[in-house]
Amino acid sequence: MSKESEKKTKTVTVTVHRMSGRNKFLLITISLLLMAFLRTGFLIFLIGMLPSIVVYFFDRSEHHYTFRTIFSCNLAGCLPFLGHMFEYGPTNASLHEATSSTLTWVLMYGSAIMGGALIAFTPQIAKTMITGLHQTQIARLQRSQARIEAEWGKEVTNYSAKFN
Amino acid sequence: MASPARMDALDAQVLIEEQVDTGLKSLLEGYRSPFGSGQERRDELNKHLILHAERPIPRLSHSYAQAYAAEDLHNAERQIYALVFEAGIPYRAQAIQELTGFAHPNLSYLHGAGTVFCSHLGEARMVAFVDMPEGNTLADYLNTQGRMHPNVVKEKLLIPMGQALTALRERKTCHGNLRPEIIYMGDTLLLGECISAPCGTLSHYLYEPPERRQCQPLARGETTEKTDLYALGVMVFDLMYGLDKQRDMGEQEFTRLSMDVGCYHAFAGTREFPDVYTDFFRGVFNDNPNERWGVDHLLQWLDGKRFNMIAPATAKEASRPFLFQGENIFNRRVLAYQFHRHWRETVKDIKHMKLDRWADMSLHKPEMAERIERTLRIAGDASTEKHVNDMMSRILSILDPCGPIRGVNITLRPDGIGPLMAQLMAEGNSELNTLMNFIETDISNFWSELDDYNKAEQNTVLWKLQRVRTYMKSRAFGFGPERLLYDLNPSLACQSPLLKSLHIMNPNDALKALDGLAKQLAPDTSFMDRHLAAFVASRSDISKEIRLLDLSTIPALADNPELVVLKILAKAQARNERLVLVGLSTWAAMRVEKMLDEIHNRTIRREMKQQLRALASTGSLNDVLSAVVNRDMALQDHEGFAKAIAIFQLNQAKIDKLRNPRLIDKQASDLGGKLASTISNFVLLITGCFVFGRLLGL
Numbered sequence: 046m047s048k049e050s051e052k053k054t055k056t057v058t059v060t061v062h063r064m065s066g067r068n069k070f071l072l073i074t075i076s077l078l079l080m081a082f083l084r085t086g087f088l089i090f091l092i093g094m095l096p097s098i099v100v101y102f103f104d105r106s107e108h109h110y111t112f113r114t115i116f117s118c119n120l121a122g123c124l125p126f127l128g129h130m131f132e133y134g135p136t137n138a139s140l141h142e143a144t145s146s147t148l149t150w151v152l153m154y155g156s157a158i159m160g161g162a163l164i165a166f167t168p169q170i171a172k173t174m175i176t177g178l179h180q181t182q183i184a185r186l187q188r189s190q191a192r193i194e195a196e197w198g199k200e201v202t203n204y205s206a207k208f209n
Numbered sequence: 210m211a212s213p214a215r216m217d218a219l220d221a222q223v224l225i226e227e228q229v230d231t232g233l234k235s236l237l238e239g240y241r242s243p244f245g246s247g248q249e250r251r252d253e254l255n256k257h258l259i260l261h262a263e264r265p266i267p268r269l270s271h272s273y274a275q276a277y278a279a280e281d282l283h284n285a286e287r288q289i290y291a292l293v294f295e296a297g298i299p300y301r302a303q304a305i306q307e308l309t310g311f312a313h314p315n316l317s318y319l320h321g322a323g324t325v326f327c328s329h330l331g332e333a334r335m336v337a338f339v340d341m342p343e344g345n346t347l348a349d350y351l352n353t354q355g356r357m358h359p360n361v362v363k364e365k366l367l368i369p370m371g372q373a374l375t376a377l378r379e380r381k382t383c384h385g386n387l388r389p390e391i392i393y394m395g396d397t398l399l400l401g402e403c404i405s406a407p408c409g410t411l412s413h414y415l416y417e418p419p420e421r422r423q424c425q426p427l428a429r430g431e432t433t434e435k436t437d438l439y440a441l442g443v444m445v446f447d448l449m450y451g452l453d454k455q456r457d458m459g460e461q462e463f464t465r466l467s468m469d470v471g472c473y474h475a476f477a478g479t480r481e482f483p484d485v486y487t488d489f490f491r492g493v494f495n496d497n498p499n500e501r502w503g504v505d506h507l508l509q510w511l512d513g514k515r516f517n518m519i520a521p522a523t524a525k526e527a528s529r530p531f532l533f534q535g536e537n538i539f540n541r542r543v544l545a546y547q548f549h550r551h552w553r554e555t556v557k558d559i560k561h562m563k564l565d566r567w568a569d570m571s572l573h574k575p576e577m578a579e580r581i582e583r584t585l586r587i588a589g590d591a592s593t594e595k596h597v598n599d600m601m602s603r604i605l606s607i608l609d610p611c612g613p614i615r616g617v618n619i620t621l622r623p624d625g626i627g628p629l630m631a632q633l634m635a636e637g638n639s640e641l642n643t644l645m646n647f648i649e650t651d652i653s654n655f656w657s658e659l660d661d662y663n664k665a666e667q668n669t670v671l672w673k674l675q676r677v678r679t680y681m682k683s684r685a686f687g688f689g690p691e692r693l694l695y696d697l698n699p700s701l702a703c704q705s706p707l708l709k710s711l712h713i714m715n716p717n718d719a720l721k722a723l724d725g726l727a728k729q730l731a732p733d734t735s736f737m738d739r740h741l742a743a744f745v746a747s748r749s750d751i752s753k754e755i756r757l758l759d760l761s762t763i764p765a766l767a768d769n770p771e772l773v774v775l776k777i778l779a780k781a782q783a784r785n786e787r788l789v790l791v792g793l794s795t796w797a798a799m800r801v802e803k804m805l806d807e808i809h810n811r812t813i814r815r816e817m818k819q820q821l822r823a824l825a826s827t828g829s830l831n832d833v834l835s836a837v838v839n840r841d842m843a844l845q846d847h848e849g850f851a852k853a854i855a856i857f858q859l860n861q862a863k864i865d866k867l868r869n870p871r872l873i874d875k876q877a878s879d880l881g882g883k884l885a886s887t888i889s890n891f892v893l894l895i896t897g898c899f900v901f902g903r904l905l906g907l
Contacts, residue, residue, distance in 0.1 A: 110882025
């Protein structure tokens, strides 16, 4: 088949992230339980978890590390609010007390921001680590190449270049 | 591939030293060849025959040998002279062997012959020491006194010549260049030397029978006693009647006449010979070489026997003439002669001449007609000049089977192919290709099968030609045209530029000479010499191409022609186990050292180089070659190199991968994501534990 016809028949595949049935079941069950327990508080919880919900739809990566990180951090930030709700019950007074506190919102969104910061900086740290590791491996391989070249001469390089 | 331990050892020396001191140079510097350079004994043979190169003798010199004064230290009073043979032309080895030391009152005494380093030429040559002839030559007599009475001819010339030719026959040889200039009319008739020139090269054309006359001088081949008798007959005729008429005719006209009317009539014309001489002339001038007189006939005739020979009929063979170039030709030999003279014109029309019909209807030779028809048919519409010329040569041989083999510019007899080839090769003449075509198309065999005229003596050379035909197409060292040259000329010295000046005649001498030259020529001079290889292969009777199968895994070495030549030399040396050649072996080792660079593994290479000196010290070429012609080594090197390439490529691929920025970014992204995910999960876990603990009141 010619290259042109190949181009024409080429289809662009877009990976659409779909939640598995089990996760969907878990999410619905937990949501129903939280809705039953928190009542109006569940709405506040959803607003608190808004960064994670947004990231969920935007993170198209294979392993969804961004979503996972931000979700974990975001949830960690929402946990004190949930703890307060569990401790004092979903009454209007406790709901008002929790939502009127700036600290609650700072914790919920701040933790999400921290998650974002974490996902932004850790690859840089990882890159530094990987580069160092690679350099060590390259040095070892280069020593091996030098040994081969010393024993078999430059011809080895020429042949290798030819075959490559 | 090297073992891990070896690899570790190599760690210490990143680059293995390429320059290894083999010690070969010092070995060669300290070596003195026991065989010398071939120049130690100058201008002398057998320590008592001395050549005086400063005193040339032009009257005894000719195209193939220069004569010089000489001296025999064992007998200073004896007058001798030396003949220095021309280089590059085969000489009459058998005649020299048979006649050395043979004394006969009517033959020049040959004191000795052999290779002598001639100081005036600066090179070695074949030199023969012969008794100085006394008296005037027959040629002088003919020039000064003219005719001789028939009775005196018999007494003064025929009887002593009969004795001389009988003696030559007893020594299994013949003269080959019988002419008035070589017969000395002293107190006793003396026949001059016959060893310094190939047969038929010095005679005037009148002294050659028609079947030899048309050939190139060097291509006339060996003679028989019948040829000598023919020449003797011409001399007798000259003495009695003179040859002025025949000389005035010129070669072509005389040849044509002798074909038209026969040799006898070409000389005799309308002349009546004395009764006693009629038999003699009819016998020696017989056109049929088989019926021509030999020495036995001469001796019987001299004893008084009468043969009552019938005068040969004029050769008018055909009942109807063949019209060619406006001339009516009745004789097929004349027709062949005319075809040859007008080769180009004949080639154009040969297929339309109805030659086969003429042979059948007019010559009444249906067999000949069939052969002609078959030859024309086989050639078919042959378009190449080579095929057309081959067809022409065959047709001329069919028409004149007694005559020579004729080509466009070459006419020869099969046993003349060797000497002619030597001449053409030395001159670099393009006719060499024509000669090679003769051999390739096997026309000699075709010629020999046509008739039995004078061809029994060609059997040996025909067998040789059959044998060398298989060698000629090979381009391998030791074969090809050069091999043909030496196989067809057993007495030809080696024409290699390295050895030509030393006049080498056998492989042992060649090896000794190379040993002597080693100091001078090593290490830069290559052994890649077709003449050297062919000469040694021919004289050592090596009939199979040398193939270095042990080195098949290293093509650069397996196909190395220099290594092939060294192998040929080694084979020649192996035939003489006592021949220790340290100089040549060292030279060979120096050349092998360069070849070892084809071996990839530096360690193997270094080890091999280090053992060359010890191998060269044994003086055996085979030992030196064993260092490189080694199957295990070749295999180890080949396989190791393949593995090394594979590992090198793999490592290179890994390095490239490790340096790939996109890959690094991806890995960093993945690892970073994992790390961030893990940390966030950890934070969640702690927060969860903290909140859960507070709920539980912990």
